[in-house]
Amino acid sequence: MANERTLFAVAVLLTFAVGCVETQGLLYTHTVAPYDLPTGTAIPKATKTCAVDITQLKEPLTRANISVMWSDHAVMEAFRRAGMTDIRYVDIETLSVLNGTYRRRRLVFHGE
Numbered sequence: 001m002a003n004e005r006t007l008f009a010v011a012v013l014l015t016f017a018v019g020c021v022e023t024q025g026l027l028y029t030h031t032v033a034p035y036d037l038p039t040g041t042a043i044p045k046a047t048k049t050c051a052v053d054i055t056q057l058k059e060p061l062t063r064a065n066i067s068v069m070w071s072d073h074a075v076m077e078a079f080r081r082a083g084m085t086d087i088r089y090v091d092i093e094t095l096s097v098l099n100g101t102y103r104r105r106r107l108v109f110h111g112e
Contacts, residue, residue, distance in 0.1 A: 026099050035092040035107060043089060046110035050082035051093075054105045060098065079109070087111040 052072050059066040072078070079085075093106040 025096075027097070029094070029096040032091055032093045032108075034089065036090040046088040046112065048082050048084050048112060049108055049110050050078040050084060051109070052078055052107045054107075056103045056105075058101050058103075060101045082109075084109065084111045 052075050054069070054071045056067055056069040087109050088111045090110070091108040093108060095104045095106075096102070
């Protein structure tokens with residue numbers, strides 16, 4: 001009986017810690033959402049993709065709000081490497097670890 005209660009408590013704790021109930025978990029969160037969609041009714045098919053990362057690292061212990069952010073500013077270079085000439089739609093993928101101490105946002109461009 002005690003083992004079942006312990007297992008249940010651990011399951012509930014992990015459910016909240018990894019973001020299954022809230023939009024951001026305390027330990028780990030990974031989401032993909034539409035960033036920009038076309039205004040028409042049908043989403044056009046895309047055969048090529050490329051990604052650009054924006055990464056942030058925060059100091060979590062003090063309330064000094066110290067953070068470092070870096071990015072891959074070579075969007076046009078990513079387009080050229082993927083052979084893209086036209087953007088159909090864009091997704092944003094977010095990876096967050098330890099309640100946002102490490103956060104990476106990735107813009108994923110879909111197109112031709």
